[in-house]
Amino acid sequence: xxxxxxxxxxxxxxxxxxxxxxxxxxxxxxxxxxxxxxxxxxxxxxxxxxxxxxxxxxxxxxxxxxxxxxxxxxxxxxxxxxxxxxxxxxxxxxxxxxxxxxxxxxxxxxxxxxxxxxxxxxxxxxxxxxxxxxxxxxxxxxxxxxxxxxxxxxxxxxxxxxxxxxxxxxxxxxxxxxxxxxxxxxxxxxxxxxxxxxxxxxxxxxxxxxxxxxxxxxxxxxxxxxxxxxxxxxxxxxxxxxxxxxxxxxxxxxxxxxxxxxxxxxxxxxxxxxxxxxxxxxxxxxxxxxxxxxxxxxxxxxxxxxxxxxxxxxxxxxxxxxxxxxxxxxxxxxxxxxxxxxxxxxxxxxxxxxxxxxxxxxxxxxxxxxxxxxxxx
Amino acid sequence: xxxxxxxxxxxxxxxxxxxxxxxxxxxxxxxxxxxxxxxxxxxxxxxxxxxxxxxxxxxxxxxxxxxxxxxxxxxxxxxxxxxxxxxxxxxxxxxxxxxxxxxxxxxxxxxxxxxxxxxxxxxxxxxxxxxxxxxxxxxxxxxxxxxxxxxxxxxxxxxxxxxxxxxxxxxxxxxxxxxxxxxxxxxxxxxxxxxxxxxxxxxxxxxx
Numbered sequence: 001x002x003x004x005x006x007x008x009x010x011x012x013x014x015x016x017x018x019x020x021x022x023x024x025x026x027x028x029x030x031x032x033x034x035x036x037x038x039x040x041x042x043x044x045x046x047x048x049x050x051x052x053x054x055x056x057x058x059x060x061x062x063x064x065x066x067x068x069x070x071x072x073x074x075x076x077x078x079x080x081x082x083x084x085x086x087x088x089x090x091x092x093x094x095x096x097x098x099x100x101x102x103x104x105x106x107x108x109x110x111x112x113x114x115x116x117x118x119x120x121x122x123x124x125x126x127x128x129x130x131x132x133x134x135x136x137x138x139x140x141x142x143x144x145x146x147x148x149x150x151x152x153x154x155x156x157x158x159x160x161x162x163x164x165x166x167x168x169x170x171x172x173x174x175x176x177x178x179x180x181x182x183x184x185x186x187x188x189x190x191x192x193x194x195x196x197x198x199x200x201x202x203x204x205x206x207x208x209x210x211x212x213x214x215x216x217x218x219x220x221x222x223x224x225x226x227x228x229x230x231x232x233x234x235x236x237x238x239x240x241x242x243x244x245x246x247x248x249x250x251x252x253x254x255x256x257x258x259x260x261x262x263x264x265x266x267x268x269x270x271x272x273x274x275x276x277x278x279x280x281x282x283x284x285x286x287x288x289x290x291x292x293x294x295x296x297x298x299x300x301x302x303x304x305x306x307x308x309x310x311x312x313x314x315x316x317x318x319x320x321x322x323x324x325x326x327x328x329x330x331x332x333x334x335x336x337x338x339x340x341x342x343x344x345x346x347x348x349x350x351x352x353x354x355x356x357x358x359x360x361x362x363x364x365x366x367x368x369x370x371x372x373x374x375x376x377x
Numbered sequence: 378x379x380x381x382x383x384x385x386x387x388x389x390x391x392x393x394x395x396x397x398x399x400x401x402x403x404x405x406x407x408x409x410x411x412x413x414x415x416x417x418x419x420x421x422x423x424x425x426x427x428x429x430x431x432x433x434x435x436x437x438x439x440x441x442x443x444x445x446x447x448x449x450x451x452x453x454x455x456x457x458x459x460x461x462x463x464x465x466x467x468x469x470x471x472x473x474x475x476x477x478x479x480x481x482x483x484x485x486x487x488x489x490x491x492x493x494x495x496x497x498x499x500x501x502x503x504x505x506x507x508x509x510x511x512x513x514x515x516x517x518x519x520x521x522x523x524x525x526x527x528x529x530x531x532x533x534x535x536x537x538x539x540x541x542x543x544x545x546x547x548x549x550x551x552x553x554x555x556x557x558x559x560x561x562x563x564x565x566x567x568x569x570x571x572x573x574x575x576x577x578x579x580x581x582x583x584x585x
Contacts, residue, residue: 211573212464237449282440282477305456307569322569324460326472335472340460342569 046079046113051097051120055241058124070185079113098267101145108141122246129158130173132180133361135249146265150191153253155361197257204370207348210339213374219336222375230264232303243309254368286333293330301328311360318345319360341367425544437471437503441511442489450516458576471503493541500538508536521554526565528552529575551575
């Protein structure tokens with residue numbers, strides 16, 4: 001058919017329409033993706049030293065080496081430890097539970113490292129059964145500072161899935177640590193390959209939903225509009241050391257995957273809290289929330305109080321976690337939502353320990369997922 | 378068939394004995410079920426008949442007075458109470474940080490009986506219609522024989538910020554050693570659930 005004839009013009013129009021529809025269809029899944037998506041062809045990752053929140057000695061160097069080995073094997077380029085040490089030493093950085101904008105800029109400017117992996121080890125028991133729990137965040141580094149790209153929270157116990165005749169009972173801490181590090185490396189490599197965080201496969205379980213919750217009708221709807229959120233360390237009223245920080249890191253890992261939600265890197269939140277000498281005496285005030293809004297450009301400030309955060313001491317005991325959350329809408333100067341959650345690892349367990357949770361960290365993840373789901377309703 | 382009177386009497390006696398046994402068993406089960414549920418103390422409530430609590434829009438909850446050996450009991454109970462009160466959706470609860478700021482600025486001491494002028498001042502500082510005070514009298518494990526269980530005793534008062542007068546007052550207890558704890562052990566409910574039970578009872582009575 002010769003070009004220019006009426007039929008040829010029709011064919012071209014039809015072909016153009018098909019291509020346009022195909023492009024729109026392919027682009028649709030990306031609409032709900034978090035804003036972290038960025039090409040990772042030239043990822044150069046700095047693995048920060050482990051932030052030890054266990055209150056006891058841990059094999060920190062072995063853990064970092066294990067993570068580095070696994071990430072290298074999955075094709076992720078790593079920054080040399082000596083180069084990272086120099087940046088940390090020059091910036092007099094001692095706290096490694098997060099990364100400030102200045103450190104992120106230094107990593108980028110001096111070594112072209114465009115991301116850092118922040119790992120906080122919250123539980124490490126090498127007895128029998130062994131237990132491990134940690135959170136990890138991939139923080140983008142560049143001229144614009146630090147921003148959370150991806151986060152995960154893991155908690156594993158040797159006795160959690162014993163299987164038939166206890167064939168899957170893990171008694172060796174090395175085996176459990178290897179399983180945990182493999183999972184971390186797999187999840188991170190999957191994110192780096194895809195550039196987006198996969199949506200949560202399931203919602204919160206009914207047994208772990210908040211016992212009391214209220215979301216203000218005027219509060220911004222999570223998932224319906226882009227929101228920038230700062231999570232402050234929770235106030236700790238539990239006997240567990242640093243339970244407030246543990247819960248806030250785990251909450252960040254829960255929120256990072258939500259569509260439209262950008263979570264401020266805790267290192268930046270900490271820098272602002274220290275620089276402004278902001279102390280939450282008796283809780284957060286409207287003025288403090290407004291100050292954080294001005295300095296961190298956030299819409300919502302999230303904080304709370306932890307009452308219970310205990311791991312089982314014996315096989316007969318169950319982990320127990322209890323906390324309240326408060327979300328303050330910094331733009332409107334009002335409480336956007338409150339919730340009260342409490343649970344034990346045996347809640348809702350009826351037959352043969354099916355569904356039982358053996359670590360406080362995993363229980364906290366389930367309860368926090370319930371809180372996050374409640375915000376979206 | 379004609380039965381002898383003595384046989385009928387025996388049968389009747391047998392039936393009566395079975396009925397009595399069933400009654401006793403039922404009573405024992407009812408008692409056990411009662412023992413399994415949370416114990417509740419005497420409910421004492423005062424409500425000002427001239428005040429309609431459904432018209433209250435904003436509430437400020439002051440730090441609770443803690444009369445227990447647990448240093449953090451007052452803050453814990455107050456935090457859960459504030460959250461549960463707001464979760465009713467009936468009122469807006471001023472964030473605790475705002476209340477603390479106002480209390481510090483006005484130099485109001487921690488008390489469950491603030492002076493009327495203090496109530497009015499706090500109310501105008503945080504723009505609240507009602508100020509709530511509370512006292513935690515018992516919080517933690519109680520023992521009865523060889524059994525232990527968690528228990529709480531808490532009371533709250535609502536003050537109108539306009540007049541500084543008490544408009545509602547109530548107390549509640551929850552938890553404690555039950556019959557099932559004595560028979561089967563178990564140690565009772567976790568402290569937070571016992572707290573929730575007592576506070577839910579108080580909030581239900583406020584809006585009754």
